[in-house]
Amino acid sequence: MRRLSWHFLLLLYAYPTCSLLRTPTNVLVRSNTPGYCSRSACKLSLFGSGSSAPKIPASTTERDNQAINSVKAAIASPKSSLPLIECEFPPLQALNKLGDGSLRSAIEAEKANLAFATKLIQSISPIPFIGPNTWLLTSESSSNAFFTAAKKAKAGSTNVHPLKQGLPNVGKGDICIFVTPSSRSDYMAAQKIASSGVAGAVVIINGFAKDQKSVPAEATMGYFLKPLTYNSQVVGYLTRCxxxxxxVVDIISKEVLGSFDDSEILVRGTNTPDLRQSGKLVQKSVDDRAIRARNGLQ
Structure with missing residues (x-):
């Protein structure tokens, strides 16, 4: 069976609202220019609804769809020549479990991250011989139980490789999905694979224990979803598709309080957002709403 161009298929899946069979003015064209995605007439649907307005996902399924479409768009056209992509979101619906330090919550988070990685791989390469070869990479510090679970959960012909055995023998154009790297050596391995000129992309899923040197500024944040709190309550989200x-989206009004490009929000020299401005925006929104309520205006 002839192996089809995975770049074409990836764009087809990443841009579901853009017809590739319409008149030439609406044809989606992949450019070699980093960061270029499509003609202005062909907009990326972030949430499968045909609208590009930022939106807080209402369910795990909606979040996964957002993340998968955004990551595939980043793989198809990253912001720089370094095909290192990040995807970061709360893996558990119960946010209070994420930082409680319990073994049970840690295992639940591992399972959730692995489930998402499997869905992403299935979307990137849904049928044998169609799409790129895929790798599921596990951290040097991951347990044998997690590696066994990864082998059982793998999609199709995906290669599962533990970094404790060294770097994988990646082929030209292969896509590597790295589940929860958690050490300096993990992040260095991800950068080395991405910068080799061989792999099509390396996607980091919910990296843990990051510092300012973990992921370089040249990387692309494909998807980001982080709750913003005020007075111990979640009042908004910082999102990026x-x-x-x-x-920055208000959780009550659903209003977009502010928007930023990478140069305005990323900590200098990193791929990590500075949350201070986002926090101020949601705090002001909450305070203004409280003032209006006291004055009988709401």
């Missing part, structure tokens, strides 16, 4: 801008 590539190639759209970062956006």
């Amino acid at each position: 590539y190639p759209s801008k970062w956006a």
